[in-house]
Amino acid sequence: MILHPARMGLLNKRALIRQLQKAGVASRAELARSLGMSQPTAGKIVDELLAEKILEEVELTAVNESGLAQLGRPGRQLRLNRSQASFLGIQLGIRETQLVELPLGATDENVRQISFQIPAVNKKPAAIWEHELRAAKKKLLAKKFLCVLLSVPGVVDETTNRLLFSPNIHWSENLDLAAIVRRIWNAPVLLVQEERALALGEHASNPGHEDFLLVEFSDGVGGAVIVGGKPLAGSLPISGELGHTPVLGNRRKCGCGATGCVETLVSTRGLLESFSSAHPKKKNHWPVLVNHIAENGVEPWLAHALDAAAVVIAGALNVLGLRRVVIIGTLTELAPAVLKHLSDAVKNGALWARFGEVECVGAPRRRSAGLVAVGIDRFIASETEWPANKL
Ligand SMILES: [Zn+2]
Known part of the structure; x- marks a missing residue:
């Protein structure tokens, strides 16, 4: 099968990002070797991903067997960007909603979290939720996100981006939750079923x-x-x-x-x-x-x-x-x-x-790791066209 060069480039990019998701950090040479690419091919993809701020370079001091730093040039390693948030994660719970700013290299241990509660008894839960989200936005460090990943419990139709049924949060059922969030952040919003995000987070942490x-x-x-x-x-x-x-x-x-x-x-x-x-x-x-x-x-x-x-x-x-x-x-x-x-x-x-x-x-x-995995899959290393226009 002959692949169009652009398609080939996309597949290589995906493979390289996936490898870094699994490995955490790796050198250019290690990436090339593990992916079966030539060093120049892998190097070119790495340079592109560095320019797009998807990857970042870190200096890791090589450590010898006795735990002492070795002399000489420290190893330059690559990892998924941890310095800058790409996605906003919002988790809708029964009482509490949590917001997390998610860099591509986020793990559940290193994310910043903001949360608010909506009162158990109230007449307009949706209006309160929107109001609280706007207030929470002001407390975030990042102003723009590539997309918002909204984790919700219940039955989620991911193709239409709608919540169909929520046994424990009935008020959320007949609402276009994505539209509410889009009004606030003006970014594509993807609904993710809560348990699915947790399972993907578990998989990201234990790829074996x-x-x-x-x-x-x-x-x-x-x-x-x-x-x-x-x-x-x-x-x-x-x-x-x-x-x-x-x-x-x-x-x-x-x-x-x-x-x-x-x-x-x-x-x-x-x-x-x-x-x-x-x-x-x-x-x-x-x-x-x-x-x-x-x-x-x-x-x-x-x-x-x-x-x-x-x-x-x-x-x-x-x-x-x-x-x-x-x-x-x-x-x-x-x-x-x-x-x-x-x-x-x-x-x-x-x-x-x-x-x-x-x-x-x-x-x-491992909710944050799961949401990042969904975001990378859909927005960074998507197998299909960029889906932003549909969200
Ligand atoms: Zn039941």
Whole structure:
């Protein structure tokens, strides 16, 4: 196949950016070698990317085996730009919205964050949200962004850039959220499903794991599936919605309108509700629950909730053909016995565990890394045309 030179250049650029996403830092020679390019070809792409401020050059002092700086010329290394924010990340949560300024080389440890809350009871949540966003804009260091990445929970149609359904933030459903944000920043706005961003962040931090199911436990319970390093995409804009699978015998009402969803047992609220029924004299307060579990381990009320979640997770593993589960959120903040119980119960229900190894591990949330990965994929190293005119 003969590729048009411009297309070839784009593919090489993409490959080089991807390599730096994985490696963190690398020299020109290392990049050329790992990509199978000649040094002049790699050097030319690097120069272009430096001029576009996508990459930056850093002087790293070579260190010898005894940890002392070696004499001579320090190594000049390349990395994705960390000095200047390219994207603005906005994360819409049930109560809190967070804004992060994201350089291309951002990790969750090095981003600046601004947040605001909207009151639980109010008549015009959308108007308050817009007002608070305008106020937050003044506190940001960067004035212009290549694009805004808006992370939202719920069912997101990424092709039309609309939020279709949000069981826990109903006010956001019938709004053109992207239009509100565009009014403020005058930049393309891309809606990103929250769990998908978290899963891409996990993948960016552990590129060795190409296939896994990520499950987040927080105000709700959701998940995302990564296969071959990419989010699993079906014909419907819905996937990973583990939280809304019913549990037999569970009569609790869910925010989605159904009864018995597993989310009503293992979300923060669900766990607190079960804790209160089991221990009516204890304060119905998250830190109290955390301490109680640290002292008493996994009691029957908690085991019941974890077992229900494990059945849903194991079902997903069996159907999708996955053997790695990454757990993030509240369950990772509880005593280690909790994750251990969940992990054992998942293995119990996963067919692969009968003759192979199933992993169920806890991890931190890497939302910023995930949003940057989406931004790079769509705006910096896009496989298709620049999509800005459509957003
Ligand atoms: Zn539900």
